[in-house]
Amino acid sequence: MENSNDENTILSEFLQQHDIGQECKELLPTLPLEKGWVATHVYQYQGFWFYPKIIQGVLSCQKHFQALDTDIVLITIPKSGTTWLKALMFALINRNKYPNIHSDHPLLTKNPHDLVPFWEIGLYSDKDLLPDLQTISPPRLFSTHLSYESLPKSVKDSSCKVVYLCRDPKDTFVSLWHFLNKIRPKNRETFPLEEVFESFCRGVTPFGPFWEHVLGYWKKSLESPKKVMFLKYEEIKMRPNFYLKEIAKFLECPFSKEEESKGVDDDILNLCSFENLSNLEVNKIGTVSFKVENKTFFRRGQVGDWKNILTTDMIEHINTITELFFSKHGLKF
Numbered sequence: 001m002e003n004s005n006d007e008n009t010i011l012s013e014f015l016q017q018h019d020i021g022q023e024c025k026e027l028l029p030t031l032p033l034e035k036g037w038v039a040t041h042v043y044q045y046q047g048f049w050f051y052p053k054i055i056q057g058v059l060s061c062q063k064h065f066q067a068l069d070t071d072i073v074l075i076t077i078p079k080s081g082t083t084w085l086k087a088l089m090f091a092l093i094n095r096n097k098y099p100n101i102h103s104d105h106p107l108l109t110k111n112p113h114d115l116v117p118f119w120e121i122g123l124y125s126d127k128d129l130l131p132d133l134q135t136i137s138p139p140r141l142f143s144t145h146l147s148y149e150s151l152p153k154s155v156k157d158s159s160c161k162v163v164y165l166c167r168d169p170k171d172t173f174v175s176l177w178h179f180l181n182k183i184r185p186k187n188r189e190t191f192p193l194e195e196v197f198e199s200f201c202r203g204v205t206p207f208g209p210f211w212e213h214v215l216g217y218w219k220k221s222l223e224s225p226k227k228v229m230f231l232k233y234e235e236i237k238m239r240p241n242f243y244l245k246e247i248a249k250f251l252e253c254p255f256s257k258e259e260e261s262k263g264v265d266d267d268i269l270n271l272c273s274f275e276n277l278s279n280l281e282v283n284k285i286g287t288v289s290f291k292v293e294n295k296t297f298f299r300r301g302q303v304g305d306w307k308n309i310l311t312t313d314m315i316e317h318i319n320t321i322t323e324l325f326f327s328k329h330g331l332k333f
């Protein structure tokens with residue numbers, strides 16, 4: 001079923017203004033704002049851009065989330081491969097609980113976003129209701145699109161682990177542009193590629209600026225490699241088995257020789273592959289808890305799709321920004 005225009009209008013209103021608390025209402029008028037795409041405006045809070053409803057969730061999780069040393073937080077900027085990483089990490093840490101990937105595995109009947117909740121877009125988005133996280137047995141797995149600077153303090157102070165995934169900004173942008181168009185509100189034309197590109201390059205993009213977001217986690221991963229693991233979509237695509245094992249080691253749950261000989265690692269990779277997840281009935285119908293259709297999270301799942309859509313000037317421009325921000329820090333795409 002196509003997401004109806006009415007549903008998308010509800011999403012855009014939801015992101016814009018739906019049900020925000022007093023603190024958020026008072027904060028918004030004090031923040032810089034810019035034209036949004038899916039909602040009318042985005043606001044800059046702590047240096048990054050958000051829809052109003054999401055600022056509600058950010059304030060709440062910053063205030064209330066209490067990290068445990070055993071927690072695992074999966075972090076991305078949108079369209080970097082969040083859905084894939086959620087699936088991989090869920091399957092990885094629950095591999096003893098759900099050994100049968102063919103019959104009763106939760107990923108066969110639930111979208112990864114419903115198994116690994118976001119703080120700001122899910123658990124903490126209700127202004128009146130805080131989540132009860134006490135009942136979740138460790139290790140608890142959460143996700144967020146927040147920058148390092150904006151993480152709840154207890155995440156930085158505790159020994160919980162952070163797994164950060166990013167992607168070539170050109171593919172991140174192209175994926176974002178397609179995504180925004182799929183969820184755009186009623187009666188809106190396709191968003192002009194050039195205008196969305198210009199906003200992205202200025203840093204005005206949901207949870208952006210892209211470059212500051214990535215750099216924050218890159219620096220942290222160099223400083224505290226036991227705390228923050230830094231991954232690239234392109235590298236996991238190229239060597240999935242190697243990186244799955246690296247994630248397992250980082251989370252201190254490495255694969256045993258016996259598991260490897262049984263092919264548990266390959267089973268997880270097959271279960272979480274783009275081909276498998278995107279063809280599951282659950283991911284073709286229905287919506288995730290934050291009102292986006294499940295199928296919207298699966299498009300092409302390839303490296304280098306930017307070659308099909310960006311002009312030579314755009315490529316040059318975005319490469320120049322990337323070089324400017326990243327080269328002195330030894331980060332390359």
Ligand code: PAP
Nearest residue numbers: 078079080081082083084175273274298299300301
């Ligand atoms: P989100 O941050 O809004 O949750 P996210 O999952 O990061 O979205 O981005 C979706 C991208 O990941 C899509 O990329 P594309 O637009 O370039 O195709 C989507 O196809 C890709 N993706 C989703 N699932 C997988 C997967 N299992 N393996 C590889 N790529 C995937």
